[in-house]
Amino acid sequence: xxxxxxxxxxxxxxxRIGFGAxxxxxxxxxxxxxxxxxxxxxxxxxxxxxxxxxxxxxFYGPDVTNDLIREALHPYPDGLRLAxxxxxxxxxxxxxxxxQRPTELREGVEANLRSLGVERMDLVNLRLLEGEGGxxxxxxxxxxxxxDLRREGKLELIGIxxxxxxxxxxxxxxxxxxxVQNAYSILDRSGEDVLELSRERDIAFVPFFPLGSAFTGxxxxxxxxxxxxxxxAKHDATPSQIALAWLLHRDEHILLIPGTxxxxxxxENLAAGDVTLDADDLADLDDVTPAGSPQETVTHDx
Ligand SMILES: NC(=O)c1ccc[n+]([C@@H]2O[C@H](COP(=O)([O-])OP(=O)(O)OC[C@H]3O[C@@H](n4cnc5c(N)ncnc54)[C@H](OP(=O)(O)O)[C@@H]3O)[C@@H](O)[C@H]2O)c1
Numbered sequence: 001x002x003x004x005x006x007x008x009x010x011x012x013x014x015x016r017i018g019f020g021a022x023x024x025x026x027x028x029x030x031x032x033x034x035x036x037x038x039x040x041x042x043x044x045x046x047x048x049x050x051x052x053x054x055x056x057x058x059f060y061g062p063d064v065t066n067d068l069i070r071e072a073l074h075p076y077p078d079g080l081r082l083a084x085x086x087x088x089x090x091x092x093x094x095x096x097x098x099x100q101r102p103t104e105l106r107e108g109v110e111a112n113l114r115s116l117g118v119e120r121m122d123l124v125n126l127r128l129l130e131g132e133g134g135x136x137x138x139x140x141x142x143x144x145x146x147x148d149l150r151r152e153g154k155l156e157l158i159g160i161x162x163x164x165x166x167x168x169x170x171x172x173x174x175x176x177x178x179x180v181q182n183a184y185s186i187l188d189r190s191g192e193d194v195l196e197l198s199r200e201r202d203i204a205f206v207p208f209f210p211l212g213s214a215f216t217g218x219x220x221x222x223x224x225x226x227x228x229x230x231x232x233a234k235h236d237a238t239p240s241q242i243a244l245a246w247l248l249h250r251d252e253h254i255l256l257i258p259g260t261x262x263x264x265x266x267x268e269n270l271a272a273g274d275v276t277l278d279a280d281d282l283a284d285l286d287d288v289t290p291a292g293s294p295q296e297t298v299t300h301d302x
Contacts, residue, residue, distance in 0.1 A: 106145055
Protein backbone atom coordinates (compact mmCIF):
# COMPACT_ATOMS: atom_id res chain seq x y z
CA UNK A 1 0.00 0.00 0.00
CA UNK A 2 1.61 3.23 -1.13
CA UNK A 3 0.46 6.24 0.89
CA UNK A 4 -0.80 9.29 -0.97
CA UNK A 5 1.61 12.23 -1.29
CA UNK A 6 -0.98 14.89 -0.52
CA UNK A 7 -4.07 15.19 1.60
CA UNK A 8 -6.60 17.92 2.28
CA UNK A 9 -6.17 20.80 4.71
CA UNK A 10 -9.44 22.70 4.44
CA UNK A 11 -10.35 22.71 0.75
CA UNK A 12 -6.78 22.62 -0.57
CA UNK A 13 -4.30 19.75 -0.88
CA UNK A 14 -1.08 19.88 1.11
CA UNK A 15 1.95 17.59 1.22
CA ARG A 16 1.49 14.83 3.78
CA ILE A 17 4.91 15.44 5.33
CA GLY A 18 5.26 18.97 6.63
CA PHE A 19 7.57 20.38 9.27
CA GLY A 20 7.03 21.12 12.97
CA ALA A 21 9.14 24.07 14.07
CA UNK A 22 8.89 23.73 17.85
CA UNK A 23 12.25 21.98 18.27
CA UNK A 24 14.04 24.94 16.66
CA UNK A 25 13.75 27.04 19.82
CA UNK A 26 16.15 26.59 22.73
CA UNK A 27 15.98 23.86 25.38
CA UNK A 28 12.49 23.52 26.83
CA UNK A 29 11.14 25.39 23.78
CA UNK A 30 12.42 28.54 25.46
CA UNK A 31 14.93 31.10 24.28
CA UNK A 32 17.23 31.09 21.26
CA UNK A 33 18.38 27.98 19.42
CA UNK A 34 21.73 26.37 20.20
CA UNK A 35 22.73 26.94 16.58
CA UNK A 36 20.83 29.69 14.79
CA UNK A 37 22.41 29.10 11.36
CA UNK A 38 21.59 25.39 11.57
CA UNK A 39 17.97 26.22 12.42
CA UNK A 40 17.70 28.56 9.42
CA UNK A 41 19.30 25.91 7.19
CA UNK A 42 16.73 23.29 8.27
CA UNK A 43 13.86 25.61 7.38
CA UNK A 44 15.34 26.54 3.99
CA UNK A 45 16.07 22.90 3.14
CA UNK A 46 12.51 21.94 4.06
CA UNK A 47 11.14 24.37 1.50
CA UNK A 48 13.71 23.27 -1.11
CA UNK A 49 12.50 19.72 -0.66
CA UNK A 50 8.89 20.74 -1.24
CA UNK A 51 7.50 21.11 2.29
CA UNK A 52 4.38 23.26 2.04
CA UNK A 53 3.04 22.98 5.61
CA UNK A 54 4.94 24.43 8.57
CA UNK A 55 3.54 24.23 12.09
CA UNK A 56 4.68 26.81 14.63
CA UNK A 57 3.54 29.14 17.38
CA UNK A 58 4.48 32.54 18.70
CA PHE A 59 4.76 30.91 22.14
CA TYR A 60 7.69 28.74 20.98
CA GLY A 61 10.59 30.72 22.35
CA PRO A 62 8.45 32.90 22.66
CA ASP A 63 8.82 34.45 19.20
CA VAL A 64 11.95 32.42 18.48
CA THR A 65 10.57 29.95 15.94
CA ASN A 66 8.38 32.52 14.23
CA ASP A 67 11.35 34.89 13.91
CA LEU A 68 13.46 32.07 12.44
CA ILE A 69 10.70 31.18 9.97
CA ARG A 70 10.36 34.80 8.87
CA GLU A 71 14.10 35.26 8.55
CA ALA A 72 14.61 32.02 6.62
CA LEU A 73 11.56 32.02 4.40
CA HIS A 74 10.01 35.47 3.99
CA PRO A 75 8.80 36.37 1.39
CA TYR A 76 7.03 33.04 1.62
CA PRO A 77 6.75 30.81 -1.42
CA ASP A 78 3.32 30.49 -3.01
CA GLY A 79 1.34 27.66 -1.52
CA LEU A 80 3.18 27.49 1.82
CA ARG A 81 0.64 26.89 4.60
CA LEU A 82 1.64 28.38 7.93
CA ALA A 83 -0.19 26.87 10.89
CA UNK A 84 -0.03 28.20 14.41
CA UNK A 85 -1.68 27.64 17.74
CA UNK A 86 -3.00 29.92 20.45
CA UNK A 87 -4.28 29.41 23.98
CA UNK A 88 -1.06 29.60 26.00
CA UNK A 89 1.69 32.07 26.86
CA UNK A 90 5.05 31.87 28.58
CA UNK A 91 6.29 33.34 31.81
CA UNK A 92 9.79 34.79 32.08
CA UNK A 93 11.16 31.42 33.22
CA UNK A 94 9.66 29.57 30.26
CA UNK A 95 6.70 28.23 32.24
CA UNK A 96 3.46 27.64 30.34
CA UNK A 97 0.45 29.74 31.29
CA UNK A 98 -3.09 29.59 29.95
CA UNK A 99 -4.20 32.41 27.63
CA GLN A 100 -7.67 31.35 26.61
CA ARG A 101 -9.82 34.35 27.22
CA PRO A 102 -11.15 35.84 23.97
CA THR A 103 -8.91 38.92 24.30
CA GLU A 104 -5.87 36.71 24.87
CA LEU A 105 -6.72 34.52 21.87
CA ARG A 106 -7.03 37.63 19.73
CA GLU A 107 -3.68 38.91 21.03
CA GLY A 108 -2.19 35.49 20.32
CA VAL A 109 -3.31 35.47 16.69
CA GLU A 110 -2.16 39.06 16.19
CA ALA A 111 1.24 38.29 17.74
CA ASN A 112 1.63 35.41 15.26
CA LEU A 113 0.69 37.63 12.32
CA ARG A 114 3.26 40.21 13.42
CA SER A 115 6.13 37.85 14.10
CA LEU A 116 5.59 35.79 10.96
CA GLY A 117 5.06 38.92 8.84
CA VAL A 118 1.74 37.84 7.31
CA GLU A 119 -1.71 39.39 7.17
CA ARG A 120 -3.60 36.14 7.53
CA MET A 121 -2.77 32.78 9.12
CA ASP A 122 -3.60 29.73 7.04
CA LEU A 123 -4.56 27.73 10.13
CA VAL A 124 -4.93 28.62 13.81
CA ASN A 125 -5.28 25.77 16.28
CA LEU A 126 -7.05 26.43 19.54
CA ARG A 127 -4.80 24.64 22.02
CA LEU A 128 -7.04 23.57 24.90
CA LEU A 129 -5.57 23.40 28.38
CA GLU A 130 -8.37 21.64 30.14
CA GLY A 131 -7.33 19.97 33.35
CA GLU A 132 -4.03 21.85 33.23
CA GLY A 133 -5.01 24.66 35.56
CA GLY A 134 -6.41 26.97 32.92
CA UNK A 135 -9.43 29.20 33.44
CA UNK A 136 -12.78 27.67 32.61
CA UNK A 137 -13.48 29.74 29.51
CA UNK A 138 -16.44 28.17 27.69
CA UNK A 139 -15.45 26.51 24.43
CA UNK A 140 -18.05 28.55 22.54
CA UNK A 141 -16.36 31.77 23.68
CA UNK A 142 -12.92 30.56 22.67
CA UNK A 143 -14.02 29.36 19.26
CA UNK A 144 -16.22 32.45 18.86
CA UNK A 145 -13.12 34.62 19.25
CA UNK A 146 -11.41 32.71 16.45
CA UNK A 147 -14.52 32.87 14.29
CA ASP A 148 -14.55 36.67 14.71
CA LEU A 149 -10.91 36.77 13.57
CA ARG A 150 -11.79 34.59 10.59
CA ARG A 151 -14.55 37.05 9.61
CA GLU A 152 -12.00 39.87 9.88
CA GLY A 153 -9.73 38.03 7.44
CA LYS A 154 -6.99 37.29 9.98
CA LEU A 155 -7.16 33.53 9.63
CA GLU A 156 -8.47 31.05 7.11
CA LEU A 157 -8.89 27.77 8.99
CA ILE A 158 -9.64 26.91 12.61
CA GLY A 159 -8.24 23.77 14.19
CA ILE A 160 -8.41 22.32 17.68
CA UNK A 161 -5.65 20.74 19.71
CA UNK A 162 -5.39 18.51 22.77
CA UNK A 163 -9.01 17.51 22.67
CA UNK A 164 -11.00 14.47 23.70
CA UNK A 165 -13.45 13.06 21.19
CA UNK A 166 -16.35 14.64 23.09
CA UNK A 167 -14.70 18.09 23.04
CA UNK A 168 -13.88 17.73 19.35
CA UNK A 169 -17.50 16.84 18.60
CA UNK A 170 -18.65 19.87 20.58
CA UNK A 171 -16.27 22.11 18.62
CA UNK A 172 -17.52 20.70 15.32
CA UNK A 173 -21.04 21.75 16.31
CA UNK A 174 -19.88 25.31 17.03
CA UNK A 175 -17.68 26.28 14.08
CA UNK A 176 -16.23 24.92 10.87
CA UNK A 177 -13.17 22.96 12.09
CA UNK A 178 -10.50 22.01 9.54
CA UNK A 179 -8.52 19.61 11.69
CA VAL A 180 -7.39 18.24 15.02
CA GLN A 181 -3.84 18.33 16.38
CA ASN A 182 -3.38 15.72 19.12
CA ALA A 183 -0.53 13.57 20.40
CA TYR A 184 -0.48 10.30 18.46
CA SER A 185 2.20 7.95 17.20
CA ILE A 186 3.07 4.31 16.81
CA LEU A 187 4.13 4.46 20.48
CA ASP A 188 1.04 6.33 21.70
CA ARG A 189 -2.25 5.25 20.17
CA SER A 190 -4.40 6.53 23.00
CA GLY A 191 -6.02 9.11 20.71
CA GLU A 192 -7.39 6.56 18.25
CA ASP A 193 -10.98 7.67 18.89
CA VAL A 194 -10.18 11.23 17.79
CA LEU A 195 -8.47 9.93 14.65
CA GLU A 196 -11.64 7.94 14.00
CA LEU A 197 -13.71 11.12 14.39
CA SER A 198 -11.45 12.94 11.91
CA ARG A 199 -12.06 10.15 9.42
CA GLU A 200 -15.83 10.26 9.99
CA ARG A 201 -15.97 14.05 9.59
CA ASP A 202 -13.39 14.13 6.80
CA ILE A 203 -11.08 16.63 8.51
CA ALA A 204 -7.28 16.63 8.88
CA PHE A 205 -5.62 14.83 11.79
CA VAL A 206 -2.17 16.23 12.59
CA PRO A 207 -0.38 14.10 15.17
CA PHE A 208 2.11 15.92 17.32
CA PHE A 209 5.01 13.95 18.80
CA PRO A 210 4.92 11.71 15.70
CA LEU A 211 8.27 10.21 16.74
CA GLY A 212 7.02 9.54 20.24
CA SER A 213 8.18 12.82 21.81
CA ALA A 214 11.68 14.14 22.26
CA PHE A 215 10.78 14.83 25.89
CA THR A 216 10.46 11.14 26.70
CA GLY A 217 13.15 9.72 24.42
CA UNK A 218 10.78 8.85 21.58
CA UNK A 219 13.32 8.27 18.78
CA UNK A 220 15.42 6.01 21.06
CA UNK A 221 12.32 4.02 21.99
CA UNK A 222 11.50 3.56 18.32
CA UNK A 223 14.99 2.22 17.68
CA UNK A 224 14.74 -0.18 20.63
CA UNK A 225 11.48 -1.76 19.50
CA UNK A 226 12.05 -5.18 17.88
CA UNK A 227 9.07 -4.99 15.49
CA UNK A 228 10.08 -1.53 14.25
CA UNK A 229 13.70 -2.71 13.90
CA UNK A 230 12.57 -5.76 11.84
CA UNK A 231 10.45 -3.69 9.47
CA UNK A 232 13.16 -1.02 9.21
CA ALA A 233 15.78 -3.63 8.26
CA LYS A 234 13.46 -5.15 5.65
CA HIS A 235 12.96 -1.76 3.96
CA ASP A 236 16.50 -0.49 4.47
CA ALA A 237 14.91 2.37 6.38
CA THR A 238 15.46 3.91 9.82
CA PRO A 239 13.14 3.36 12.82
CA SER A 240 12.01 6.99 12.58
CA GLN A 241 11.08 6.50 8.94
CA ILE A 242 9.04 3.43 9.82
CA ALA A 243 7.22 5.35 12.58
CA LEU A 244 6.35 8.11 10.10
CA ALA A 245 5.46 5.66 7.32
CA TRP A 246 3.16 3.84 9.76
CA LEU A 247 1.29 7.11 10.38
CA LEU A 248 1.02 7.81 6.64
CA HIS A 249 -0.46 4.34 6.11
CA ARG A 250 -2.76 4.60 9.10
CA ASP A 251 -5.17 7.05 7.55
CA GLU A 252 -5.17 9.46 4.63
CA HIS A 253 -6.46 12.24 6.90
CA ILE A 254 -3.12 12.22 8.73
CA LEU A 255 -0.73 15.10 7.94
CA LEU A 256 2.73 14.86 9.50
CA ILE A 257 4.73 17.67 11.10
CA PRO A 258 7.86 15.93 12.46
CA GLY A 259 10.30 18.35 14.04
CA THR A 260 14.06 18.30 13.87
CA UNK A 261 17.07 20.57 14.26
CA UNK A 262 19.08 18.53 11.75
CA UNK A 263 19.09 18.71 7.95
CA UNK A 264 20.02 15.01 7.80
CA UNK A 265 17.00 14.06 9.94
CA UNK A 266 14.77 16.37 7.90
CA UNK A 267 15.82 14.64 4.69
CA GLU A 268 15.32 11.25 6.31
CA ASN A 269 11.85 12.20 7.54
CA LEU A 270 10.75 13.46 4.13
CA ALA A 271 12.00 10.25 2.50
CA ALA A 272 9.65 8.29 4.79
CA GLY A 273 6.96 9.18 2.26
CA ASP A 274 8.59 6.72 -0.16
CA VAL A 275 8.40 3.74 2.22
CA THR A 276 5.63 1.38 1.20
CA LEU A 277 4.51 -0.95 3.99
CA ASP A 278 2.73 -4.20 3.13
CA ALA A 279 0.10 -6.06 5.12
CA ASP A 280 2.76 -8.20 6.89
CA ASP A 281 4.63 -5.06 7.96
CA LEU A 282 1.47 -3.44 9.29
CA ALA A 283 0.55 -6.62 11.20
CA ASP A 284 4.08 -6.74 12.65
CA LEU A 285 3.84 -3.08 13.69
CA ASP A 286 0.53 -3.75 15.44
CA ASP A 287 2.63 -5.54 18.06
CA VAL A 288 4.57 -2.40 19.00
CA THR A 289 3.82 -1.76 22.63
CA PRO A 290 3.85 1.76 24.00
CA ALA A 291 6.86 2.06 26.30
CA GLY A 292 5.56 4.83 28.58
CA SER A 293 3.05 7.35 27.37
CA PRO A 294 4.35 10.59 25.81
CA GLN A 295 0.94 12.05 26.66
CA GLU A 296 2.21 12.59 30.20
CA THR A 297 4.55 15.33 29.10
CA VAL A 298 2.12 17.37 27.07
CA THR A 299 2.04 20.09 29.69
CA HIS A 300 5.76 20.75 29.19
CA ASP A 301 5.20 22.24 25.80
CA UNK A 302 2.52 22.87 23.32
N1 LIG B 1 -0.47 21.09 19.74
C1 LIG B 1 0.40 20.82 20.67
O1 LIG B 1 0.10 20.90 21.87
C2 LIG B 1 1.79 20.41 20.29
C3 LIG B 1 2.63 19.82 21.26
C4 LIG B 1 3.91 19.43 20.87
C5 LIG B 1 4.33 19.61 19.56
N2 LIG B 1 3.49 20.20 18.64
C6 LIG B 1 3.91 20.36 17.23
O2 LIG B 1 4.25 19.08 16.74
C7 LIG B 1 5.52 19.15 16.09
C8 LIG B 1 6.16 17.79 16.16
O3 LIG B 1 6.52 17.50 17.51
P1 LIG B 1 8.01 17.17 17.87
O4 LIG B 1 8.92 17.73 16.87
O5 LIG B 1 8.22 17.53 19.29
O6 LIG B 1 7.96 15.58 17.67
P2 LIG B 1 8.81 14.47 18.30
O7 LIG B 1 8.05 13.20 18.15
O8 LIG B 1 9.23 14.84 19.68
O9 LIG B 1 10.09 14.44 17.41
C9 LIG B 1 11.11 15.37 17.53
C10 LIG B 1 12.35 14.73 18.09
O10 LIG B 1 12.75 13.68 17.25
C11 LIG B 1 14.10 13.87 16.83
N3 LIG B 1 14.11 13.46 15.42
C12 LIG B 1 13.49 14.05 14.39
N4 LIG B 1 13.72 13.35 13.26
C13 LIG B 1 14.53 12.32 13.61
C14 LIG B 1 15.12 11.29 12.88
N5 LIG B 1 14.93 11.14 11.57
N6 LIG B 1 15.89 10.39 13.56
C15 LIG B 1 16.10 10.49 14.88
N7 LIG B 1 15.57 11.48 15.64
C16 LIG B 1 14.77 12.39 14.99
C17 LIG B 1 14.40 15.32 17.01
O11 LIG B 1 15.76 15.50 17.34
P3 LIG B 1 16.80 16.17 16.30
O12 LIG B 1 16.59 17.63 16.41
O13 LIG B 1 18.12 15.72 16.81
O14 LIG B 1 16.47 15.61 14.96
C18 LIG B 1 13.53 15.66 18.20
O15 LIG B 1 14.23 15.37 19.38
C19 LIG B 1 6.25 20.27 16.83
O16 LIG B 1 7.29 20.81 16.07
C20 LIG B 1 5.13 21.25 17.06
O17 LIG B 1 5.01 22.07 15.92
C21 LIG B 1 2.24 20.57 18.99
